Every structure is written in structure tokens, then in C-alpha cells.
Amino acid sequence: MxxxxxxxxxxxxxxxxxxxxxxxxxxxxxxxxxxxxxxxxxxxxxxxxxxxxxxxxxxxxxxxxxxxxxxxxxxxxxxxxxxxxxxxxxxxxxxxxxxAGVAVDVIPGITAATGAAASTGITLTHRDYAAQVSFVTAAKRDGGLAEVRGLAGKGRTLVIYMGIARADALRDALQADGVAPSWPIAIVENATRANERVIITTVAGLADAVTRNVVRSPALFIVGEVVKTYSPAAISAEEVHHG
Ligand SMILES: C[S@@+](CC[C@H](N)C(=O)[O-])C[C@H]1O[C@@H](n2cnc3c(N)ncnc32)[C@H](O)[C@@H]1O
Missing domain, CATH: 3.40.1010.10 (Tetrapyrrole methylase, N-terminal domain)
Structure with a gap:
């Protein structure tokens, strides 16, 4: 479950x-x-x-x-x-x-991306900005970097799980795919928990923001114009950093 x-x-x-x-x-x-x-x-x-x-x-x-x-x-x-x-x-x-013949039921849970969307107010498919959303893990089974080609940019939201150790490679992969250096990213650490932290940055600034703010697991990245819908009203000013 x-x-x-x-x-x-x-x-x-x-x-x-x-x-x-x-x-x-x-x-x-x-x-x-x-x-x-x-x-x-x-x-x-x-x-x-x-x-x-x-x-x-x-x-x-x-x-x-x-x-x-x-x-x-x-x-x-x-x-x-x-x-x-x-x-x-x-x-x-x-x-x-x-x-092994064991009976199993699966009970779903709220995935981190939608939990983070709710707690930050970032509407993953806000109609002004995105008509599609992709969930990607940065950590593939073979140790390689996940494919992000075509998943970020105008009209698209990309949520990257398990990305903090690969922030520099992700930045490079997104830029190589033509995503603008100034394209917005929200880093959401400990989404929905009392110690949730949100850092607003850009594709070019991603790796620096992770290092400078000492972002720790669990955290995810929301990449796309929908980051403009971030509404920090629910959390206190001390918990918000721009980096
Ligand atoms: C092994 S994956 C598991 C994902 C999980 N099954 C889900 O649906 O959310 C672990 C990754 O999920 C993300 N994650 C899980 N909980 C999170 C949270 N509360 N805040 C931010 N990211 C979270 C992080 O990227 C973390 O490295």
C-alpha cells in the first residue's frame, strides 16, 4: 500500500x-x-x-x-x-x-508529485501553461540518466523524482534539448510534511540551487511554466528560499 x-x-x-x-x-x-x-x-x-x-x-x-x-x-x-x-x-x-501463490491487493497512495502540487499550489496542468505532465525518475536501474528529451518546454510540465544527485546532468540534458536556461523549476523537499521547503530556481541555476541550499532526499523537481502558479500562502516566509 x-x-x-x-x-x-x-x-x-x-x-x-x-x-x-x-x-x-x-x-x-x-x-x-x-x-x-x-x-x-x-x-x-x-x-x-x-x-x-x-x-x-x-x-x-x-x-x-x-x-x-x-x-x-x-x-x-x-x-x-x-x-x-x-x-x-x-x-x-x-x-x-x-x-508464490500469495493473494495480494494493491492500495494506492498519493504520489509525491501530486502531493507537492497540492502543498505548493503549483497546478501541474494549469491550462494557461501545460497540456501534459510527465513523471520521470533520474535514477534508472542501469545507473544511467533518465531520458528527458522532449518532456520539458512550452506547454509541458516535467516532474523529476530522485534527481538531487544528478542535478548538474539534468541541467545539461535539459539545456541540450533546447530548454531555455531561464525556464522555471521548483525544487520541493519534504513535500506535505511539516518541514517542507520550496526553492524556486531555473534550469541554468538548478545544480547550484541544490548545492547552495543543501537539498536533501526526499525532494523532486517541477520543471515548467506552471511554477508561476506557486502560491506559498500556506507556508511561512522562512520556509521559502529563492536560489
Ligand atoms: C523511490 S521514489 C518513490 C516514489 C513514490 N512511490 C511516490 O509515488 O511518490 C523516491 C523519490 O520520490 C520523491 N519523493 C517521495 N516523497 C517525497 C516528498 N515527501 N517530497 C518530495 N519528494 C518526494 C523523491 O524524489 C524521492 O527521491
């Missing part, structure tokens, strides 16, 4: 009920402490995260543990940040569980 981007009130009702009925919960790094606080006392919580840029528990090991817990007759929740079907490795886990 998806835990959403952090704010516990963004859980689905279905997800909340699943947590309350869980015997065993396997969770990742991006699941916020406030959500883990909702678990019933009897639930066994098992951390199977992969801390940012490190290996952590292997995917094969996670699948083995999930199968063993389910076969033990427990109600098992596999809790992932955001939506489990968006950059969440759910494919491998679903295949492994189904091959």
Missing part, C-alpha cells in the same frame, strides 16, 4: 483500515514516523528500506520475507512512500508474491 508523501492525513481510508488490521508491516525509508505511529501495538514493524543512495535490504530478500510472513497466516502490509505503483518497485514484489 501507498503511504502518500508524508502527511498522515493523506492516507486513503482503505490504507488506514489496512494498517489498523495489520499483523506485520514491512516499511521503507520514505514512510513518515507519523504514519508508523498509527500502527496498532500488536503489529510487528520490519524496516526493509534502502537509505538514499545505498543498497539496504535486497529486493529478493524482501520478497522472501513477505512470502514467509504471509504463509505464516499473518495479515501483511507492505508499506511504501507515495504510490506503490509509481517508482516503487511494486512490479517485482507483485510478481514474486503471485508466483
Amino acid at each position: 501507498g503511504a502518500g508523501p508524508g502527511d498522515p492525513e493523506l492516507l486513503t481510508v482503505k490504507g488506514y483500515l489496512a494498517l489498523k488490521g495489520a499483523d506485520v508491516v514491512f516499511f521503507d525509508d520514505l514512510v513518515s514516523p507519523e504514519i508508523l505511529d498509527l500502527l496498532p501495538e500488536r503489529a510487528r514493524c520490519i524496516y526493509v528500506g534502502k537509505p538514499y543512495q545505498s543498497a539496504g535490504v535486497s529486493q529478493a530478500d524482501i520478497i522472501t520475507q513477505l512470502i514467509a510472513a504471509a504463509r505464516g497466516g499473518h495479515r501483511v502490509v507492505r508499506l511504501k512512500g507515495g504510490d506503490p505503483m509509481v517508482f516503487g518497485r511494486s512490479g517485482e514484489e507483485l510478481e514474486g508474491l503471485r508466483a
Whole structure:
């Protein structure tokens, strides 16, 4: 199930009920402490995260543990940040569980991009600026940089997940694709959480803004004219930086 981007009130009702009925919960790094606080006392919580840029528990090991817990007759929740079907490795886990004959339901969550859109007021498809939106991960399985060609520019919004370690390569790739150096970008760190931070920058300024503001995971980049719709009214002035 998806835990959403952090704010516990963004859980689905279905997800909340699943947590309350869980015997065993396997969770990742991006699941916020406030959500883990909702678990019933009897639930066994098992951390199977992969801390940012490190290996952590292997995917094969996670699948083995999930199968063993389910076969033990427990109600098992596999809790992932955001939506489990968006950059969440759910494919491998679903295949492994189904091959082992374990019944699985998927409970969606609010993905980081739409959580960030709500908390910043940046309307991803504002009709004045964009008729399409793409979600891309900067970290491909083979370690290469994701393809951003054709995804940013006039009329298009691009949301980049897992991009902070590749901000310089992303800046170069966007510029090589003809995106103007002054094209706007919002960096949203800890979207929907109490410590959310928003940095407004440009394609040319992206890497410097990440370094200067010491942006940390989890953070994403919203690239496009829709950044003009940013409305920081909901957060205090100290949390807003222009860089
Ligand atoms: C492995 S992906 C998981 C995405 C998740 N399944 C989703 O749907 O949001 C992790 C990346 O999601 C983004 N992310 C997740 N939660 C976030 C948050 N609260 N604020 C900003 N970015 C977030 C970051 O780019 C982070 O590196």
C-alpha cells in the first residue's frame, strides 16, 4: 500500500483500515514516523528500506520475507512512500508474491508529485501553461540518466523524482534539448510534511540551487511554466528560499 508523501492525513481510508488490521508491516525509508505511529501495538514493524543512495535490504530478500510472513497466516502490509505503483518497485514484489501463490491487493497512495502540487499550489496542468505532465525518475536501474528529451518546454510540465544527485546532468540534458536556461523549476523537499521547503530556481541555476541550499532526499523537481502558479500562502516566509 501507498503511504502518500508524508502527511498522515493523506492516507486513503482503505490504507488506514489496512494498517489498523495489520499483523506485520514491512516499511521503507520514505514512510513518515507519523504514519508508523498509527500502527496498532500488536503489529510487528520490519524496516526493509534502502537509505538514499545505498543498497539496504535486497529486493529478493524482501520478497522472501513477505512470502514467509504471509504463509505464516499473518495479515501483511507492505508499506511504501507515495504510490506503490509509481517508482516503487511494486512490479517485482507483485510478481514474486503471485508466483508464490500469495493473494495480494494493491492500495494506492498519493504520489509525491501530486502531493507537492497540492502543498505548493503549483497546478501541474494549469491550462494557461501545460497540456501534459510527465513523471520521470533520474535514477534508472542501469545507473544511467533518465531520458528527458522532449518532456520539458512550452506547454509541458516535467516532474523529476530522485534527481538531487544528478542535478548538474539534468541541467545539461535539459539545456541540450533546447530548454531555455531561464525556464522555471521548483525544487520541493519534504513535500506535505511539516518541514517542507520550496526553492524556486531555473534550469541554468538548478545544480547550484541544490548545492547552495543543501537539498536533501526526499525532494523532486517541477520543471515548467506552471511554477508561476506557486502560491506559498500556506507556508511561512522562512520556509521559502529563492536560489
Ligand atoms: C523511490 S521514489 C518513490 C516514489 C513514490 N512511490 C511516490 O509515488 O511518490 C523516491 C523519490 O520520490 C520523491 N519523493 C517521495 N516523497 C517525497 C516528498 N515527501 N517530497 C518530495 N519528494 C518526494 C523523491 O524524489 C524521492 O527521491
